[in-house]
Amino acid sequence: MNKLSIVANLKSYKTESEAKEWLEKLKTGLNNEDFIKEKELIVCPSYTLLHQFKTFFSENNLNIKLGGQNISQFSEGAYTGEVNAKQVKEFADYTLIGHSERRTHFNEDDDILSQKIKLARENGLNTIFCVQGSDAFVPEGVNILAYEPVFAIGSGNPDTPDNADNVARELLEKHSGISILYGGSVTSENVNSFVSKENISGVLVGGASLEAEELIQIVKNA
Numbered sequence: 001m002n003k004l005s006i007v008a009n010l011k012s013y014k015t016e017s018e019a020k021e022w023l024e025k026l027k028t029g030l031n032n033e034d035f036i037k038e039k040e041l042i043v044c045p046s047y048t049l050l051h052q053f054k055t056f057f058s059e060n061n062l063n064i065k066l067g068g069q070n071i072s073q074f075s076e077g078a079y080t081g082e083v084n085a086k087q088v089k090e091f092a093d094y095t096l097i098g099h100s101e102r103r104t105h106f107n108e109d110d111d112i113l114s115q116k117i118k119l120a121r122e123n124g125l126n127t128i129f130c131v132q133g134s135d136a137f138v139p140e141g142v143n144i145l146a147y148e149p150v151f152a153i154g155s156g157n158p159d160t161p162d163n164a165d166n167v168a169r170e171l172l173e174k175h176s177g178i179s180i181l182y183g184g185s186v187t188s189e190n191v192n193s194f195v196s197k198e199n200i201s202g203v204l205v206g207g208a209s210l211e212a213e214e215l216i217q218i219v220k221n222a
């Protein structure tokens with residue numbers, strides 16, 4: 001991952017019609033613009049929207065990658081309500097794993113997260129693994145790490161760029177060959193202060209990505 005990465009986590013937001021409006025705005029803002037060529041934009045919508053997003057990006061020749069927000073800890077089988085890695089891979093090249101909201105609300109622990117990383121890898125998905133600090137457990141085979149301190153998520157209170165860079169450096173010392181993203185209250189106003197740091201290769205954006213115009217501005221300013 002050499003290009004700067006902007007990962008948009010749409011969380012559990014947007015119906016099909018809301019997504020259509022968002023996609024149209026994104027297309028208008030990004031089409032034929034040079035700034036997108038130097039950056040990699042990865043959008044992670046809900047499972048129900050993956051087909052719509054994939055079709056839209058391909059029909060409009062938009063060079064935007066897709067990611068899932070999660071995968072099942074199980075392969076295909078009798079697991080009602082689950083969406084497995086093989087199913088996500090039909091639409092996406094990436095998946096988030098271990099977001100703090102998954103850890104907190106769905107009790108995902110290190111064993112479960114290791115299993116998810118293994119299944120993602122076996123099915124050809126690149127993994128963006130979220131951690132809250134440099135001492136965090138990181139399963140074998142993770143491709144990208146996102147440092148997301150819980151206090152900064154959705155709070156409007158981001159970590160300082162200096163501290164985020166320090167954590168990123170410590171993570172790189174422990175896990176060589178992995179790219180590090182920063183996430184937590186990233187906006188178009190502060191994005192550059194993070195991505196200009198030596199050890200930070202991109203950002204993971206939640207709330208601010210829900211407005212297409214703001215996401216475009218983040219990509220532009222990064």
Ligand code: PGA
Nearest residue numbers: 153154184185205206207
């Ligand atoms: P936020 O969320 O940008 O709304 O703080 C980041 C995330 O949860 O990945």
